[in-house]
Amino acid sequence: MNNDKVIQVESLTKMFGDFIAVNDITFDVNKGEIFGFLGANGAGKTTAMKMLIGISKPTFGKAHVAGFDVFTDAENIKKNIGYMSQKFALYDDLTVKENITFFGGIYGLSRKRIKEKANTLIEELGLGNVANQLVGSLPLGWKQKLSFSVSLIHDPKIVFLDEPTGGVDPITRRQFWELIYKAANQGTTIFVTTHYMDEAEYCDRVSIMVNGKIEALDTPKKLKEQFKAANMNDVFLKLARG
Numbered sequence: 001m002n003n004d005k006v007i008q009v010e011s012l013t014k015m016f017g018d019f020i021a022v023n024d025i026t027f028d029v030n031k032g033e034i035f036g037f038l039g040a041n042g043a044g045k046t047t048a049m050k051m052l053i054g055i056s057k058p059t060f061g062k063a064h065v066a067g068f069d070v071f072t073d074a075e076n077i078k079k080n081i082g083y084m085s086q087k088f089a090l091y092d093d094l095t096v097k098e099n100i101t102f103f104g105g106i107y108g109l110s111r112k113r114i115k116e117k118a119n120t121l122i123e124e125l126g127l128g129n130v131a132n133q134l135v136g137s138l139p140l141g142w143k144q145k146l147s148f149s150v151s152l153i154h155d156p157k158i159v160f161l162d163e164p165t166g167g168v169d170p171i172t173r174r175q176f177w178e179l180i181y182k183a184a185n186q187g188t189t190i191f192v193t194t195h196y197m198d199e200a201e202y203c204d205r206v207s208i209m210v211n212g213k214i215e216a217l218d219t220p221k222k223l224k225e226q227f228k229a230a231n232m233n234d235v236f237l238k239l240a241r242g
């Protein structure tokens, strides 16, 4: 396996009965890349992501994630990736500090390391004043930033983000993306789904899924040239409308 390619996918397919939710997709993601995984509702993004994070077995095809085979080594994949979804969030009834300690423990960090991580995270995110407050009392944008940082607590090679910024204002989304850039600059690969087309512009490369297939994959600049579009929203609309 090529070490620069931390995700390698070949003809990956998922069927639910006769329905093909993910239809023969092939792509690679490079180390440290911010890879945008776009598609309309129901295009198959979450189904594809679930196969890549080792919680759903593909029907056909091949995929290696962080060097491990999704068919035979799903447990190792789980140890080497971070995952953040809108649904899987932090515990509202634990404080900021308690959440960090809890997830640090789940990922097997030592007490000393958890303490260090908690201090760094709280400082970096400017959460010093609310470290002992229940997460449930924080604004959504703060929760998302904390949730992202917690998904990186075990220094995973790749982090999968499923619509991480849903429902927050543009300024908070921008701050969230600064955290993403920082992680990518430190070598973490980012695999992100989003419905916000301005966020697609921030990605190194973007794939666009339509009805289970990847219909386009390139840098935002090249996609705009290819589709003679002014912005990623136009690219998306041209593809989604066929």
Ligand SMILES: Nc1ncnc2c1ncn2[C@@H]1O[C@H](COP(=O)(O)OP(=O)(O)OP(=O)(O)O)[C@@H](O)[C@H]1O
Pocket: 016, 019, 021, 039, 040, 041, 042, 043, 044, 045, 046, 047, 048
């Ligand atoms: N367990 C399942 N059984 C049957 N069909 C499913 C199952 N999971 C997903 N599907 C179908 O597969 C298709 C792709 O769904 P998926 O959730 O992957 O789309 P998505 O691109 O992530 O959409 P969204 O942006 O709304 O999250 C949809 O038509 C969905 O109804």
